Amino acid sequence: MFIYDSMTQGLELLARRELQSAEILFLNVINDPYSQPEETKRARTFLNDIRACQTGSKSLDFSLYKKLIKKVTVSLDYVDDLLSDVYFSDASSYEEIDNELSSKTPTLVSRLKQIKISDISGRDKLFEKMEKGGLNCVKKKLREIKKQSGSGDFETFRWKTIFRKFIEQINPVLLERHLELLDYILATGEIQLLDDPKLPVLTPKYIWIIESTLESEWYLLRSYFFKAKSEIQSQFNKKEGTRKFWEEIKYKKIKIFEACQFSESNIQKFLFIDKLNYKTLEDIYEFSQELGLSLMPRDVSLALRGVDKAKDHIKERGGFLMGNRKVFQSQLLDLGFSKDNAYIIAKQAKRSNNHQINEAFQNSLKVAGDEIYWYRITPDCQRIKVDVEAQCAKHLSTVRIHLFERGRLNKLLLQAGKPLIRKYLEKVYGDNVSELHCYFRLETVHQYYKLKFFEHHGCQIPSVSELIKVSRKQFQSILLEGYKTFLKKKRIEIPSSLYKTIAEHKSMTEWEDSYTTPEEKILLRFWFLMDHGVTINQKIINAGVLKPGADIWAFVKGQGEECNS
Template sequence: MFVFDPLSQGLDLLAQRDLQRAESLFLRVINDPFVQEDELQQARSYLNDIRSCQAGTKTLDFDQYGQLSKKTTPSLEPIYKLMTEIYFSKAETFPEITAVISEAVPKVINRLKQVKIRDILARDALFQKIEKMGLKAIKEELKKVSPETKGPEVFRWKTIYRKFIEQINPILLERHLELLGYVLDTGDIAILDDPKLTVLTAKYRWIVESTLHSKWYLMRSYFFKARSEIEQQFSKKEGTRKFWEEVKYKKITIFEECGFEEKHIQKFLFIDKLNYKTLEEIYDFARELGLTLIPRDVSLALRGIKKAKDHIRERGGHLMGARREFQGQLIELGFSTENAYQVARHAKRANNHQIADAFRTCLKVAQDEIYWYRVPRQSQKLKADIEEQCCKHLSTVRIHLFDRGRLNKLLLQIGKSLIRRYLIRHYGESVVGLHCFFRLATVHQYYKLKFFHYHMAEVPSVSELIKVSRKDFVPLVKEGYNNFLKKKRLVVPKTLFEKVEAYKSVTEWEDPYTTTEEKFLLRFWFLMDHGVSITQGLLNKEVLAPGADLWGFLKRQGEECES
């Protein structure tokens, strides 16, 4: 007799007064390391009854045991309870969930072995039942724990169910093969519960033997097909249920190694176009480049392996075609290799010139208006900040840098350290601790102080300097400008004056009180700070004209201006 449920079958034997065989089955339950606690207690109780009867100390009601056997049909409740416990465990990652399930499965092995898996359809029906009832049990528990929760996390449940099935399938398969072995040994094909299968014929025996040899579940339909057709199925290495399940688990292994989320795993598992050889090829290709697959790679593989490989190359820093050319162009402009790769990879081809032009324009602005911002175009900090903006905004970087004033803010921020040093030089270290320092450390206060330094007898105090408004500063600037020209005996050419007057900054730093005289003084101060005397020859050469490279005129090599 093939034993599925030793407890129930032992009660049947006990009802038939077969004490010896019933005793062996109850002992089997007691010695099972995976037995449920309630079944263990029942088996011990029935075994004690048998031994008391054999000793003559107790009279048994055998009909009662027959009634009990009908009530002890194996239930899957322990499995549902186990899956609920796993769902509410703290395990989050795939390895953690796998470890929790591996630890929990032995608790229900005994119950799984009690289920008669006659063929592949019976196994599928069991899996469907576990999926349906397991989810139902989780929902019921969730209502008790957290009534306001709408429902279980779908993909967490799918992960648990998938991994649970993956671990119990070998147990069920082993049990099924034992059943087929029993059929061959005893010829009892009726155990497969099919009324059409009454006698183990030579053909049926060959089907069972072939199934055992293939180490897979019995296909019931084979019993009703021609032998030639069945032989063809058994000889196939691809396209069978066993093959597709093995492929599925191989795919899952790759997906999990690459860190895919469950939603992506579920998506790709049920796409027939995703050939495993293709997946394996792009997986190996990515590993050669030191990368792991991402869902986008797999999606592109559905449209062609070349597209997927090109995308992987791009992620690995190997751009192709126009993107590669643009990457080289950015590197020539001064972009770091990493930033050039990121921008070239993500930017649309039609916007490439806008990004490159924006970068060039920013450096040109720094060069043309160095007298105001005091930031040379060679500044690595400036280049890094502009690169960051290009990476962040791509095709809209020009709007952010110029229309929204981001470049102006970047240049002013870089110049903060120079302003701080200049203020400390005139007012001492204690100026930093003043509560009004944030009002003092601005570019307008900086140039106001520089005006008093060059054109007045003494430098005012901090409070006096702050009190001078931009409006009040205008007449002082004009007077200082005229006195400076008179003292130096300089005459500004009319054409030069008109050019400076007409010029408007790209960053629009000029306010309503900015005069042409102030623009000239700003240029004078910049050159004087760097040891250049303002002469008539300098004015005639139009070194101070808009667009002139003052930093280049100074032939400076550093990245910072003098205060």
């Protein structure tokens, strides 16, 4: 007798006074790690009754056991409840859902063993029934939740993940039970257990089919019983293309997809694409692992058009660009861009815009060098390079507009000069100057140069309040007077051509306001030179250092990342 329900069949044997056979079944229940506690307790009680009867210490009323027999009705309510519990649990990641199912599925094993799977189609129908029942149970609970709270939408792909993983966990149990049934049929010849009236007797051909199925460790295909032996033999000899092969491939693919954290929607999409060869998937997966990356859905999609396309895309994601992008990436690296930004920009920028990004970066550093007398920021200042580089990565082809037309570069340079201004103010007014309530008005670049003027041309340094009270309009006339005095004191002359050139020159960052005069621009250059120890004389002027675009920083041979003045 093939055992479906050890407890029920044990009671039947006990009612028929077959004590030894019943004892074996009750022992099976007790020793089964998947048995429920209440079943184990009942089996132990019946086992004690049998042994007491065998020793003669107790007489049994066998008719009583007959009344305890319950007809085995295969219900899948317990499956529905389990799937529903997992669906409404907090488990969200693949690993968490796996753990949740692993903790609950063992409680079903003894019940799953009560289900007779006679062939592969029977298993498929069982899975369909489980899916339908579980889905209805979940949706029913969702409707109840929606009535109470007003929210409770069904998550299709969460359900697909849970059911897919549930099937993956119970399939080995069902397969093992199915193979036990086939083994029992071979031993007893009871082919009627397959529930097919067309198979009345276990013939040598049927024996061979069942033996071959057991050897392949897979479900029986009923159609084999009605085909020629030569045709069936070729099917058993096949290593690829069988139902078992495709299911194994499916689980291998899923393992890769989950390792790369693909969404369930992508997993479902790629599982049903016949063109996605597993060897191809494995190849690009191993390739991505070598580069320290995980596969992305785009990689898999490209693999459908060729492994090389997918690998090129993976290389690009790993920082290895190809063709013109690689050339542009090298150019950016040569300019001093970081590896990450060079990769991002070269990957995203259109080929026709590459020169604009290069030029914007180079022009920004050139402006820093040309206008160093105003911003006091050297062209090799690391902070400015990083900031401009970030703008290039953010805006790509429109970076020139943002840097020059919208004043972003001016703001970056002024911001980079804040520490220098603070250092100078603390030097003049003391370390606590930043605690003044008017400090935000004092730390501007215009206040900085007003203070510079009084340092170089005034009799004394004004107080903070006096300095702030001097407006740009008032400062214009004060500066003009100081300019004339300075030229007279130093006995120098500014050639009219140089004066005109300076007057006409406009900065690319447009830092000049309506009160900016050529005299102020000349004095700004003088102050920068003086702060770096250069003596102002006619020789300096004749050397062309004051001309717009002249490399003043190279002239004073400054060192460091910022002008310490």
